[in-house]
Amino acid sequence: MTQRPTSRAELQDLLRSRRHPRVRLLGSGSRPAMVRRVPSDATFVSLAAMDRIERLEPGDLTCSVQPGVLRHELDLELRRHGLELPCAGTGTIGGLFAADDIGPLAPGAPAPRNLLLGLEGVLADGTPFKSGARVVKSVAGFDVHKLFVGSQGRLFAATLLHLKLRPLPRASCAFGVRNLSLADALAKFAGLRQEPAGVHQVTLLRDAAGACMLAGRLGGRASHLAALRTRFSLAESADAGPLQLHAEAGHELITGIVCCSRLNGLLADLPAAAPFLMHGGGRFWTVLPTPQVAPLLSRMPTHDAHAVAVSAADSPGTALDPGAATLTTAIRHALDPRGVLA
Amino acid sequence: MFAPMPALERRLTDLLGAARVITARDALLAWECDGFTVHRALPRAVVLPESTAEVQAIVQLLHGENVPFVPRGAGTCLSGGPTPSVPAVVIELARMKRVLHVSPDDLLAVVQPGVVNLDLTLAVQHLGLHYAPDPSSQSVCTIGGNLAENSGGPHCFKYGMTTDHMLGAVVVLPDGSLARLGQNAGPRAPHALDLPGVFCGSEGTFGIATEIMVRLSRDQESVRTLLAAFATMTAACRTVGDIVAAGLVPAALEILDQATIRAVEASVYRAGYPEDAAAVLLVEIDGPRQVVDEEAAEIRGLFLARSPLRIEEASTPAERKRLWKGRKGAFGAMGRLNTDLYVLDGVVPRTRLVEALDRIHAIAERHGVLLTNVFHAGDGNLHPNISYDGRDAAQTARTVAAGREILQVCLDLGGSITGEHGIGSEKLDYMALMYDPTDLEVMARVRTAFNPSGLCNPGKVLPTRNACAEVAKWPKMVERVLDDHQRRGGDR
Numbered sequence: 001m002t003q004r005p006t007s008r009a010e011l012q013d014l015l016r017s018r019r020h021p022r023v024r025l026l027g028s029g030s031r032p033a034m035v036r037r038v039p040s041d042a043t044f045v046s047l048a049a050m051d052r053i054e055r056l057e058p059g060d061l062t063c064s065v066q067p068g069v070l071r072h073e074l075d076l077e078l079r080r081h082g083l084e085l086p087c088a089g090t091g092t093i094g095g096l097f098a099a100d101d102i103g104p105l106a107p108g109a110p111a112p113r114n115l116l117l118g119l120e121g122v123l124a125d126g127t128p129f130k131s132g133a134r135v136v137k138s139v140a141g142f143d144v145h146k147l148f149v150g151s152q153g154r155l156f157a158a159t160l161l162h163l164k165l166r167p168l169p170r171a172s173c174a175f176g177v178r179n180l181s182l183a184d185a186l187a188k189f190a191g192l193r194q195e196p197a198g199v200h201q202v203t204l205l206r207d208a209a210g211a212c213m214l215a216g217r218l219g220g221r222a223s224h225l226a227a228l229r230t231r232f233s234l235a236e237s238a239d240a241g242p243l244q245l246h247a248e249a250g251h252e253l254i255t256g257i258v259c260c261s262r263l264n265g266l267l268a269d270l271p272a273a274a275p276f277l278m279h280g281g282g283r284f285w286t287v288l289p290t291p292q293v294a295p296l297l298s299r300m301p302t303h304d305a306h307a308v309a310v311s312a313a314d315s316p317g318t319a320l321d322p323g324a325a326t327l328t329t330a331i332r333h334a335l336d337p338r339g340v341l342a
Numbered sequence: 343m344f345a346p347m348p349a350l351e352r353r354l355t356d357l358l359g360a361a362r363v364i365t366a367r368d369a370l371l372a373w374e375c376d377g378f379t380v381h382r383a384l385p386r387a388v389v390l391p392e393s394t395a396e397v398q399a400i401v402q403l404l405h406g407e408n409v410p411f412v413p414r415g416a417g418t419c420l421s422g423g424p425t426p427s428v429p430a431v432v433i434e435l436a437r438m439k440r441v442l443h444v445s446p447d448d449l450l451a452v453v454q455p456g457v458v459n460l461d462l463t464l465a466v467q468h469l470g471l472h473y474a475p476d477p478s479s480q481s482v483c484t485i486g487g488n489l490a491e492n493s494g495g496p497h498c499f500k501y502g503m504t505t506d507h508m509l510g511a512v513v514v515l516p517d518g519s520l521a522r523l524g525q526n527a528g529p530r531a532p533h534a535l536d537l538p539g540v541f542c543g544s545e546g547t548f549g550i551a552t553e554i555m556v557r558l559s560r561d562q563e564s565v566r567t568l569l570a571a572f573a574t575m576t577a578a579c580r581t582v583g584d585i586v587a588a589g590l591v592p593a594a595l596e597i598l599d600q601a602t603i604r605a606v607e608a609s610v611y612r613a614g615y616p617e618d619a620a621a622v623l624l625v626e627i628d629g630p631r632q633v634v635d636e637e638a639a640e641i642r643g644l645f646l647a648r649s650p651l652r653i654e655e656a657s658t659p660a661e662r663k664r665l666w667k668g669r670k671g672a673f674g675a676m677g678r679l680n681t682d683l684y685v686l687d688g689v690v691p692r693t694r695l696v697e698a699l700d701r702i703h704a705i706a707e708r709h710g711v712l713l714t715n716v717f718h719a720g721d722g723n724l725h726p727n728i729s730y731d732g733r734d735a736a737q738t739a740r741t742v743a744a745g746r747e748i749l750q751v752c753l754d755l756g757g758s759i760t761g762e763h764g765i766g767s768e769k770l771d772y773m774a775l776m777y778d779p780t781d782l783e784v785m786a787r788v789r790t791a792f793n794p795s796g797l798c799n800p801g802k803v804l805p806t807r808n809a810c811a812e813v814a815k816w817p818k819m820v821e822r823v824l825d826d827h828q829r830r831g832g833d834r
Contacts, residue, residue: 224630
């Protein structure tokens with residue numbers, strides 16, 4: 001059974017009651033960043049019913065929304081004011097930020113971590129707190145809210161998120177270039193990554209047959225977009241949203257981050273038949289037969305890369321730096337000493 | 343308090359050599375404060391490491407001896423962050439000033455903490471790259487200090503703050519162990535927490551960064567600076583709102599008030615600003631040349647709709663430098679107004695700028711203090727500056743009292759007590775005005791995860807546990823600082 005609190009107070013009461021030794025916070029993000037096993041004694045808690053846009057200040061380019069607000073509903077409201085939340089992701093806003101499963105779509109493009117100004121949250125023991133502010137700039141206190149991004153609800157629940165917005169670009173268009181050789185695709189990908197303006201999203205895809213394509217989105221003034229399309233020979237295309245890979249039975253979906261300069265080495269290390277997808281911001285995905293996953297993850301440090309098997313339950317992923325791992329454990333213990341948030 | 347500490351000094355000298363361990367009282371005076379000169383305190387010693395290994399050895403020694411320590415960059419902080427709150431050893435990182443690695447393909451650099459902000463841009467400009475965060479002190483402040491404070495600057499409106507450009511860091515934790523937060527490819531691996539995000543802005547209380555990975559930005563093809571002078575501050579602020587409402591995202595939106603304009607024009611930073619103007623608005627736009635042309639035309643139209651006294655436009659580096667000279671030199675120019683300057687750093691929602699400025703002026707009048715305003719209008723980040731004579735106790739007290747009321751106005755309007763200068767020791771008590779005890783308790787828990795011994799820069803950012811009681815009795819803490827300041831007036 002899933003608990004569905006409709007307010008911060010209800011969530012606090014639920015957590016304070018101590019009737020639930022383990023709680024799994026449910027968010028509907030773009031997709032699960034990682035599959036985690038559910039403890040047998042876990043209670044599911046969904047914040048989907050907390051779905052109000054509490055504040056939208058177009059002149060300040062900020063808004064405050066509850067975690068259950070759906071991305072597409074927020075987008076609709078923002079568009080009415082000529083604004084956007086300039087990051088990828090679908091589902092609920094809480095799930096999107098908790099998962100952060102895509103990161104920036106191009107160098108310098110915003111990722112969820114750049115757009116979260118502050119939040120109100122509840123610790124596993126029901127303690128309410130806030131961090132950050134609702135204005136675009138504040139350095140008062142420690143940025144505890146940054147820990148929420150990508151935490152998958154394992155540190156605390158967010159009950160109100162203060163977000164930074166951006167004006168909608170004057171013009172935008174999707175592009176797609178198919179049937180490229182790997183060399184051509186990499187060259188064009190690198191060139192688009194180096195553009196200081198106008199490239200909001202760029203994605204490189206090598207399919208299982210070795211054919212490559214580039215897709216993405218340009219945004220800005222129409223004159224500049226036209227210039228970019230000409231310079232990079234980019235054909236306008238229908239916007240299919242961010243491309244995704246999927247794993248079939250016996251295979252695992254792997255996601256990671258890698259520097260562009262190490263991309264060739266990483267690709268050479270993958271089986272030729274492994275599909276590969278990478279966003280300009282450094283996030284990549286590939287699909288491998290299950291037996292090949294662990295060896296690849298162990299080789300990631302040689303590529304200065306980090307990765308995790310998305311679809312394998314409780315995959316440890318590439319080993320983190322020991323000091324960072326110790327800090328992660330210490331932070332989890334500090335915020336949830338009883339280990340309630342499973 | 344300042345008794346010699348021969349045993350510890352000997353051991354520090356064993357690590358670094360005598361030339362890099364400073365304990366003489368006269369020499370220590372150089373480290374008694376940062377840009378927040380109200381709070382002064384001599385460190386027990388200053389050490390000058392040159393490598394991660396040396397920092398680690400120092401911290402291990404101090405941790406073993408239970409001696410507090412404070413990391414410090416160039417000392418340009420404006421909130422007392424690197425000024426010891428208890429007798430402590432200052433670990434000065436200015437000698438760690440090498441750019442270790444630059445990767446143009448990856449748009450990243452790895453630097454030591456003592457690299458000066460502007461020097462990083464100078465080191466990569468031949469590659470068509472720059473480091474975007476540009477605090478006003480960028481010609482002297484260090485990347486390590488920027489990381490500690492999550493520094494901002496005029497170009498935050500478009501490009502964000504230090505945290506938005508930080509990929510990771512190698513950190514000596516307060517127990518002397520090492521941790522690598524983030525990585526070259528990005529601040530957060532898919533299965534990791536955003537440790538760089540929470541470390542950035544921790545004001546030297548979470549550990550000491552000895553290698554910092556930062557994102558570089560590709561230079562724009564064209565940059566243009568526009569100036570509009572207005573007869574009223576309201577018109578200048580409304581123009582900022584017009585620009586944002588039009589969907590434009592300039593690189594910078596800065597305003598100087600008349601008192602600042604006059605101080606600048608009477609100084610070596612003279613930029614040719616009209617002294618009869620109530621406010622000057624500087625707008626910088628960058629991007630492809632054609633885009634900049636289009637946006638400049640649009641912005642000129644928005645200027646004209648608010649009946650400016652004058653419009654100027656600068657395209658060449660020399661012209662742009664002139665227009666920026668007054669803004670960049672504004673704080674220096676205020677040295678003409680009195681012996682001391684208290685630089686405040688509140689934030690309000692951009693749409694509340696006019697109301698905030700009206701209320702701030704009323705506060706200044708009521709306290710009889712000399713106030714100037716120069717601020718990042720695009721971010722709503724105000725810098726009300728109070729010029730005062732620090733030798734005059736009554737004037738200093740009025741200054742601090744006015745400052746406290748100004749920050750309360752920022753909070754009342756839904757803002758923050760600091761946009762880019764940090765809490766340090768200056769705003770320690772004000773934290774409880776912005777946050778509840780449970781908020782502070784959660785922050786304290788995170789700090790304890792990094793700094794369980796509490797030895798790393800103690801007494802900063804978070805007030806003590808009875809903060810609410812302290813605030814109820816405000817301004818006890820500030821009075822204490824002022825009393826101490828006046829007792830040691832002979833040092834100045």
